[in-house]
Amino acid sequence: MKILEVSNINKSFGDFQAVNDISFSIEEGKIFGLLGPNGAGKTTTIRMIMNIIAPDSGTVSVLGKPNFGTAIDNVGYLPEERGMYRKMKVNEMLLFQTSLKSMKKKDAKVAIDNWLGKVDLLDWKNKKIEELSKGMQQKIQFIGTILHNPKLLILDEPFGGLDPINQNLIKDLMLEVKKNGTTIIFSTHVMEHAEKLCDEIFLINKSKEVLYGKLEEIKKSFGRENVLIEFDGNDEFLKNCDQIKKFNNYGNSVEVQLIKDGDSQKLLREAMASAFVSKFEIKEPSLHDIFIETVGEDNEEGGEA
Amino acid sequence: MSRKILAIIKREFWSRAKTKGFIIGTLIFPLFLVLIFGGIFIVQKVFQPSTRVYHVIDQTEIIYDKFSVILTDTLKNGKPKFQFVEEKVEDGNLDATMEKLQVKVRDEQIYGYLVVPSDVVESREIKYSATSVSDFEEQGALRWAFSKVISDMRLERKGLNADSIRHEIGMGNVKLVSSQVTDKGEIEKSGASSFLLTYILAYVMFLMMMIYGAMIMRSVIEEKSQRITEMIVSAISPFELMLGKIIGICALGITQLLVFGFMLFFIVKYGEPIVVGLGATDMGFIEIIKNIHFTLPIFLFFLFFFIMGFVLFSSIYAAIGAMVNTEDEGQQFMPPVIILLMVSYFVMFATVKNPATPMAFWASLVPFFTPLVMFGRIAVSDPTMPSGAYLSIFTMIFFTILMIWLAGKIYRVGILMYGKKPSIKEAIKWIRYK
Numbered sequence: 001m002k003i004l005e006v007s008n009i010n011k012s013f014g015d016f017q018a019v020n021d022i023s024f025s026i027e028e029g030k031i032f033g034l035l036g037p038n039g040a041g042k043t044t045t046i047r048m049i050m051n052i053i054a055p056d057s058g059t060v061s062v063l064g065k066p067n068f069g070t071a072i073d074n075v076g077y078l079p080e081e082r083g084m085y086r087k088m089k090v091n092e093m094l095l096f097q098t099s100l101k102s103m104k105k106k107d108a109k110v111a112i113d114n115w116l117g118k119v120d121l122l123d124w125k126n127k128k129i130e131e132l133s134k135g136m137q138q139k140i141q142f143i144g145t146i147l148h149n150p151k152l153l154i155l156d157e158p159f160g161g162l163d164p165i166n167q168n169l170i171k172d173l174m175l176e177v178k179k180n181g182t183t184i185i186f187s188t189h190v191m192e193h194a195e196k197l198c199d200e201i202f203l204i205n206k207s208k209e210v211l212y213g214k215l216e217e218i219k220k221s222f223g224r225e226n227v228l229i230e231f232d233g234n235d236e237f238l239k240n241c242d243q244i245k246k247f248n249n250y251g252n253s254v255e256v257q258l259i260k261d262g263d264s265q266k267l268l269r270e271a272m273a274s275a276f277v278s279k280f281e282i283k284e285p286s287l288h289d290i291f292i293e294t295v296g297e298d299n300e301e302g303g304e305a
Numbered sequence: 306m307s308r309k310i311l312a313i314i315k316r317e318f319w320s321r322a323k324t325k326g327f328i329i330g331t332l333i334f335p336l337f338l339v340l341i342f343g344g345i346f347i348v349q350k351v352f353q354p355s356t357r358v359y360h361v362i363d364q365t366e367i368i369y370d371k372f373s374v375i376l377t378d379t380l381k382n383g384k385p386k387f388q389f390v391e392e393k394v395e396d397g398n399l400d401a402t403m404e405k406l407q408v409k410v411r412d413e414q415i416y417g418y419l420v421v422p423s424d425v426v427e428s429r430e431i432k433y434s435a436t437s438v439s440d441f442e443e444q445g446a447l448r449w450a451f452s453k454v455i456s457d458m459r460l461e462r463k464g465l466n467a468d469s470i471r472h473e474i475g476m477g478n479v480k481l482v483s484s485q486v487t488d489k490g491e492i493e494k495s496g497a498s499s500f501l502l503t504y505i506l507a508y509v510m511f512l513m514m515m516i517y518g519a520m521i522m523r524s525v526i527e528e529k530s531q532r533i534t535e536m537i538v539s540a541i542s543p544f545e546l547m548l549g550k551i552i553g554i555c556a557l558g559i560t561q562l563l564v565f566g567f568m569l570f571f572i573v574k575y576g577e578p579i580v581v582g583l584g585a586t587d588m589g590f591i592e593i594i595k596n597i598h599f600t601l602p603i604f605l606f607f608l609f610f611f612i613m614g615f616v617l618f619s620s621i622y623a624a625i626g627a628m629v630n631t632e633d634e635g636q637q638f639m640p641p642v643i644i645l646l647m648v649s650y651f652v653m654f655a656t657v658k659n660p661a662t663p664m665a666f667w668a669s670l671v672p673f674f675t676p677l678v679m680f681g682r683i684a685v686s687d688p689t690m691p692s693g694a695y696l697s698i699f700t701m702i703f704f705t706i707l708m709i710w711l712a713g714k715i716y717r718v719g720i721l722m723y724g725k726k727p728s729i730k731e732a733i734k735w736i737r738y739k
Binding site (some may be wrong): 051 | 308309312313315316320324527531532533535536537538539540541721723
């Protein structure tokens with residue numbers, strides 16, 4: 001069953017087209033990555049999925065229901081712009097969030113204790129939000145979106161502004177939620193996360209679809225064009241070999257991208273002719289490489305938000 | 306859906322009702338009143354003035370005997386307020402006698418002295434000397450007593466009987482028994498107390514609309530600046546969120562009003578015997594409140610107009626909150642709203658005196674004025690409904706619904722807009738957004 005179906009949605013703000021004819025669908029139980037550089041249209045797409053803004057044209061159907069309807073209580077949503085009432089206690093805040101999802105108070109209390117325990121924050125249950133560190137607040141925000149055990153979890157930049165330890169923690173929580181059968185869609189511009197987590201990706205750039213499909217298949221389609229060479233000696237071969245499209249030289253190791261259908265063995269022969277090769281490895285392209293290749297290097301500047 | 310609005314209402318209500326500020330404010334205000342009036346009472350009791358001794362130099366030699374028996378006022382402890390001693394001029398030297406008395410005043414042996422000149426009936430001037438000449442009440446009493454003696458003397462000089470004249474003048478005093486013509490016949494009612502009640506209630510309504518309206522705005526700004534809004538509107542529509550806020554904070558205001566009301570009721574009911582038991586004779590404040598003619602219809606009308614006015618103004622406040630990013634920015638939009646409220650209070654003031662004029666009729670048709678003005682007119686005309694009452698109430702209800710709808714449109718777009726605050730023109734454009 002398709003948990004989410006997005007068909008030909010468009011959205012413009014004045015003269016600016018934020019989302020241009022986007023379509024995709026998600027299978028139950030998968031993790032789906034909505035990838036793209038900053039300003040590509042990820043948040044606008046997610047807001048249209050969440051029915052916070054209406055698309056100019058096109059349709060969204062969640063759990064088989066167009067524009068949510070009653071499905072809204074089965075969805076968890078962590079917006080990119082997220083915060084909490086600073087003066088509220090952790091427990092009150094979480095209870096408030098579950099009541100917005102029509103969850104019974106009794107069930108909510110059990111779920112709150114359960115999840116607070118999992119992230120080691122049970123002792124903070126009756127503390128005010130403003131007393132918590134930023135990392136703790138982000139955990140609480142995440143918990144707030146999954147307490148009601150949603151069928152679909154939508155996370156907009158879940159790793160934004162987190163240190164590596166907390167990034168890892170959120171990643172683990174996502175995997176735990178997935179184990180319970182929840183389908184997850186999340187947006188990010190950091191490809192490493194997507195690479196580790198996603199079953200499927202949708203790459204969006206300048207409001208349009210660039211790549212869409214299963215991560216493995218996308219990687220395969222990009223072929224085996226990346227070569228890592230560790231060597232000692234003259235690096236002349238890098239300039240001379242006609243099989244090289246571009247390379248990144250780190251001194252005694254180099255990452256090489258071959259031209260389309262390039263001959264890796266010819267590169268090896270030329271390298272061996274001018275230098276001592278200690279390692280020669282043909283690599284699968286990383287999502288990062290795919291991202292940069294498809295989106296173009298001028299878009300990479302965005303960096304961490 | 307309604308259960309979710311309830312969640313918003315509950316949060317808006319309890320997150321404020323549980324704060325120390327609210328609890329203290331709600332309980333302290335009536336206690337503050339009690340303390341002020343209790344304090345005045347205690348201060349009066351503790352700092353009672355002692356008997357004031359005046360020496361009187363009477364150069365007419367007849368006035369003193371008449372004058373000294375008039376002022377028989379006593380202090381709260383039963384002692385006389387005034388004590389007079391006749392001072393004879395020694396050796397015909399007035400100045401020396403006065404100097405002697407001045408020393409006594411300075412040494413605080415006596416409070417002051419009075420010099421009645423021999424031609425006082427013509428000159429009508431009496432010299433009053435004391436270390437402090439600022440006690441007008443006391444001087445008034447002295448002046449009144451002397452005036453009585455002198456006017457009696459002048460009347461008698463014309464061969465008139467002062468006592469009988471005074472008696473006849475007193476008998477000529479007329480009292481106006483005011484009664485109001487209503488549908489159900491005439492009702493006796495004191496003009497002053499019904500105005501007082503109306504002014505007080507309208508003022509409370511005005512204050513509550515201003516304070517609690519601003520609370521709505523701050524609440525919206527908090528959610529916006531703390532980035533909470535998007536999480537909420539993913540579960541509930543922005544319009545429902547706005548309604549939930551308005552209802553929750555309105556309920557908070559009504560709660561506070563009811564607490565004030567109950568406390569005032571108990572203070573009046575149980576305060577009086579306590580104060581009397583403490584030996585009070587002047588009930589002042591409590592007497593005023595007891596005379597107020599407070600009926601159930603007036604109470605219900607008060608609640609009705611308070612709720613309507615609150616909803617009307619808070620929808621404006623909510624729209625402002627959605628348009629801005631910080632409280633400072635919000636403050637810039639406040640003056641027009643506050644001026645509108647103040648004007649409506651002044652218009653109420655003017656119309657209550659003449660509730661049946663065309664001006665009152667038209668003023669109550671302006672939806673922003675209706676809550677205060679119409680309440681004022683209804684309260685003073687109670688139990689008759691003043692002209693145009695139903696028309697203005699329906700106009701107000703219609704307009705309020707329109708304002709909520711418009712505010713909801715602006716709110717919906719504004720709460721997700723961060724960055725530069727929009728101009729009024731842009732905000733109006735938001736209304737047409739899909």
